[in-house]
Amino acid sequence: MATTQPQRTCVSCRTVADKSQLLRFVLAPDGQVVVDYRQQLPGRGLYTCLTLQCLAQAAKRNSFRRVFGAEMQPIKLDELKVQMQQAIFLRIKGLILMSRKAGQLIAGSNMVLDALKGSAPPVVVVMASDIADNMKQKIEHSAKRPQVVCTQLFDKVSLGQMLGKEERSVVAIQDGSLASMLNSELHRYELVREN
Numbered sequence: 389m390a391t392t393q394p395q396r397t398c399v400s401c402r403t404v405a406d407k408s409q410l411l412r413f414v415l416a417p418d419g420q421v422v423v424d425y426r427q428q429l430p431g432r433g434l435y436t437c438l439t440l441q442c443l444a445q446a447a448k449r450n451s452f453r454r455v456f457g458a459e460m461q462p463i464k465l466d467e468l469k470v471q472m473q474q475a476i477f478l479r480i481k482g483l484i485l486m487s488r489k490a491g492q493l494i495a496g497s498n499m500v501l502d503a504l505k506g507s508a509p510p511v512v513v514v515m516a517s518d519i520a521d522n523m524k525q526k527i528e529h530s531a532k533r534p535q536v537v538c539t540q541l542f543d544k545v546s547l548g549q550m551l552g553k554e555e556r557s558v559v560a561i562q563d564g565s566l567a568s569m570l571n572s573e574l575h576r577y578e579l580v581r582e583n
């Protein structure tokens with residue numbers, strides 16, 4: 389049975405979606421608009437899709453001013469973009485940690501390589517941007533299977549931080565709902581990191 393989640397509308401493209409799928413903005417006490425990624429800050433909120441396009445359009449069309457009124461300081465679009473990227477980063481981090489808790493995470497180059505060659509390979513592979521070239525080639529080669537999504541994001545230190553380690557070159561997640569959620573967040577992250 390499908391659960392009903394509160395719905396909200398993106399102020400730019402008018403897409404109606406589960407609240408959790410959209411990005412919430414609120415007005416901070418100093419009049420700055422901030423990203424409220426946990427959707428818990430008090431006050432009136434404005435929602436957009438998690439894309440730079442919908443964010444930029446909301447700013448261009450003065451949607452923030454209409455919602456937050458005269459006390460609002462001018463929008464700092466670049467800062468909001470950074471906050472947005474951080475918000476998705478945190479979501480990805482959360483999903484990777486949940487995958488670990490669920491026993492679906494494989495971390496480290498050799499472990500991931502072995503798993504990719506196995507009969508039930510992980511479906512999402514995240515390689516650090518600064519992974520060694522030879523390891524990258526090995527992993528990409530082994531990940532050439534139709535069901536495997538292989539992407540390069542973050543650096544070794546950031547990937548390691550997510551797992552409470554110093555550095556990680558690669559992590560992979562086994563098939564399941566966490567993997568598909570992670571996949572869509574990785575896709576979003578790719579959309580919002582381009583400038």
Ligand SMILES: [Zn+2]
Pocket residue numbers: 398399400401402403436437442
């Ligand atoms: Zn939108």
